[in-house]
Amino acid sequence: MNDMRPINVAAVADVPVAPFVPGPAGTHITIRGLTKYFAGWPLYENFDLNIPKHKIVSVFGPNGCGKSTLINMIAGLVPIDAGEILFDGKSLADTKIGYVFQNYREAMFPWLRTIDNIAYPLKLAGKSKAELDRRVAELVASFDVKFDLNRFPYELSGGQQQTASIMRALAPEPEVLFLDEPFSALDFEMTLFIREKLQEVFMQTGTTMMLVSHDLEEAVYLADEVLLLTKRPTRIAEILRYGDARPRTVATLSEPSFIATKKQSLEIFQREVRR
Amino acid sequence: MAEAAAAKTAPWTGASDAAPALPQKFPWARLLPALGPVLLFVLWDAAVRYGYIKAILLPTPWDTLVALVSGLAGGPLMIDFAVTVKRTLEAFAIAAIIGVPLGVLLGSNERAYRSVEFLIDFFRSTPSSALIPLFLLIFGVSDVNKVAIAAFGALLIVLFNSAYGVMNARKQRIMAAKVMGASRWQIFKDVLIWESLQPTFVGLRSAVSMALVIVIVAEMFIGSDTGLGHRIIDAQQVLNVKSMYSAILSAGILGYALNVLFLVIERRVVHWSGR
Numbered sequence: 001m002n003d004m005r006p007i008n009v010a011a012v013a014d015v016p017v018a019p020f021v022p023g024p025a026g027t028h029i030t031i032r033g034l035t036k037y038f039a040g041w042p043l044y045e046n047f048d049l050n051i052p053k054h055k056i057v058s059v060f061g062p063n064g065c066g067k068s069t070l071i072n073m074i075a076g077l078v079p080i081d082a083g084e085i086l087f088d089g090k091s092l093a094d095t096k097i098g099y100v101f102q103n104y105r106e107a108m109f110p111w112l113r114t115i116d117n118i119a120y121p122l123k124l125a126g127k128s129k130a131e132l133d134r135r136v137a138e139l140v141a142s143f144d145v146k147f148d149l150n151r152f153p154y155e156l157s158g159g160q161q162q163t164a165s166i167m168r169a170l171a172p173e174p175e176v177l178f179l180d181e182p183f184s185a186l187d188f189e190m191t192l193f194i195r196e197k198l199q200e201v202f203m204q205t206g207t208t209m210m211l212v213s214h215d216l217e218e219a220v221y222l223a224d225e226v227l228l229l230t231k232r233p234t235r236i237a238e239i240l241r242y243g244d245a246r247p248r249t250v251a252t253l254s255e256p257s258f259i260a261t262k263k264q265s266l267e268i269f270q271r272e273v274r275r
Numbered sequence: 276m277a278e279a280a281a282a283k284t285a286p287w288t289g290a291s292d293a294a295p296a297l298p299q300k301f302p303w304a305r306l307l308p309a310l311g312p313v314l315l316f317v318l319w320d321a322a323v324r325y326g327y328i329k330a331i332l333l334p335t336p337w338d339t340l341v342a343l344v345s346g347l348a349g350g351p352l353m354i355d356f357a358v359t360v361k362r363t364l365e366a367f368a369i370a371a372i373i374g375v376p377l378g379v380l381l382g383s384n385e386r387a388y389r390s391v392e393f394l395i396d397f398f399r400s401t402p403s404s405a406l407i408p409l410f411l412l413i414f415g416v417s418d419v420n421k422v423a424i425a426a427f428g429a430l431l432i433v434l435f436n437s438a439y440g441v442m443n444a445r446k447q448r449i450m451a452a453k454v455m456g457a458s459r460w461q462i463f464k465d466v467l468i469w470e471s472l473q474p475t476f477v478g479l480r481s482a483v484s485m486a487l488v489i490v491i492v493a494e495m496f497i498g499s500d501t502g503l504g505h506r507i508i509d510a511q512q513v514l515n516v517k518s519m520y521s522a523i524l525s526a527g528i529l530g531y532a533l534n535v536l537f538l539v540i541e542r543r544v545v546h547w548s549g550r
Contacts, residue, residue, distance in 0.1 A: 096456075098454075103447060106448060109465075111547060
């Protein structure tokens with residue numbers, strides 16, 4: 001938690017303190033002067049970024065550019081060397097976040113029944129049994145859960161486990177939801193299903209989401225903004241806006257606007273990989 | 276690629292050939308575990324019957340089994356058996372009650388563990404039977420002595436396994452709890468302890484075996500008038516081989532039964548292990 005406190009840059013490096021520049025209206029997460037070294041080499045150096053509120057931002061970039069590291073730093077899982085990250089002007093400690101891991105097997109607690117896994121963050125927040133039951137019932141309804149939540153996670157299929165871990169992340173009604181390649185361990189059928197659920201939840205709640213994906217189609221399909229990163233030291237290559245109406249469907253995938261955004265993303269990506 | 280394809284098709288044709296014949300056959304495979312013991316008894320019987328080993332040194336298996344059953348069914352062997360079980364379980368209980376909490380505590384503070392790691396590893400590597408004279412000095416020739424030294428040997432195993440269980444807890448589960456807002460204490464009680472359960476059980480199972488070994492050795496060499504170890508040595512001195520072998524067999528049965536018992540408990544408690 002200490003890592004997330006604003007750092008006095010002047011004390012760390014011998015540079016004048018840059019005045020804090022707020023993002024444009026509607027910015028949720030403001031990242032300023034983010035610096036992260038890995039084994040002596042800069043991964044991020046003086047990195048600035050605005051994440052808009054009530055939007056889905058997909059993070060896409062070359063291998064090793066630190067897509068996951070970026071959201072892990074914002075979520076407080078990886079300490080930062082310097083910089084400031086604010087959520088609506090608050091620190092992480094004052095912000096409710098949810099996080100969905102790629103490896104659901106090692107993210108769920110196998111000693112708890114699935115339903116208790118989903119309720120766990122509510123328990124941490126000191127919610128009463130009644131509140132807890134009400135919220136879980138709400139999630140079950142909105143996710144249209146057909147499997148038995150009284151089973152242990154390891155008794156469920158991969159897709160069911162990832163559905164449950166998304167429910168767990170959403171249970172405390174987080175301000176921001178982070179998703180680190182949530183679909184890459186799933187088969188195609190399950191990926192489609194959970195993708196639709198995620199879109200539904202987003203349309204209902206408008207939760208700000210940051211999605212790391214290695215699948216460009218998926219990244220564009222879900223995104224309001226595609227954040228394209230360069231090779232390390234990582235900078236922003238481009239931020240593409242993609243505004244097709246929701247709910248997006250299979251038909252969206254053949255819309256000219258979708259194809260154009262995907263093509264443009266790919267061009268930028270290839271340009272950055274070759275650079 | 277060609278190899279992979281071949282490997283995929285090969286078991287399939289094999290399975291389709293064998294499948295129709297299977298249901299009618301008697302499940303011989305189930306009897307396989309009995310083959311070893313039967314073979315041993317046949318060889319043993321032959322060795323005695325044809326005089327390869329003098330009957331005064333080795334009774335027939337049948338005589339030994341009769342001595343074993345009649346001894347355990349209310350004979351003097353039963354009392355020695357019960358005494359050894361009692362000492363082993365006492366030693367084990369002491370080791371578990373001290374070792375598990377201490378191991379978990381040391382494991383959750385890696386610096387504390389490193390500071391005592393050498394001592395634990397050193398005494399874990401020292402055969403506990405070599406310490407019998409030391410314990411004789413402290414506890415004298417008493418019943419407490421036998422339990423104390425067995426508890427000591429078992430304790431180190433439990434301690435080591437529980438500590439490593441905590442230290443090797445899956446990082447992602449800890450991160451998942453952290454991102455949901457769990458405090459250090461909540462991570463400890465909701466994740467670390469659970470993560471350490473499986474290695475702890477491995478430790479407990481080895482510890483009960485170790486306790487039995489040391490109790491038997493102590494009963495042999497620390498003046499004792501009860502227990503299986505005492506019985507084995509006494510019978511050997513007067514060449515009462517039937518009594519000796521039945522005591523040895525019952526010690527084996529005890530060790531095996533304890534191991535199976537702990538495996539069953541482990542599977543019940545750590546139901547998620549290996550899944």
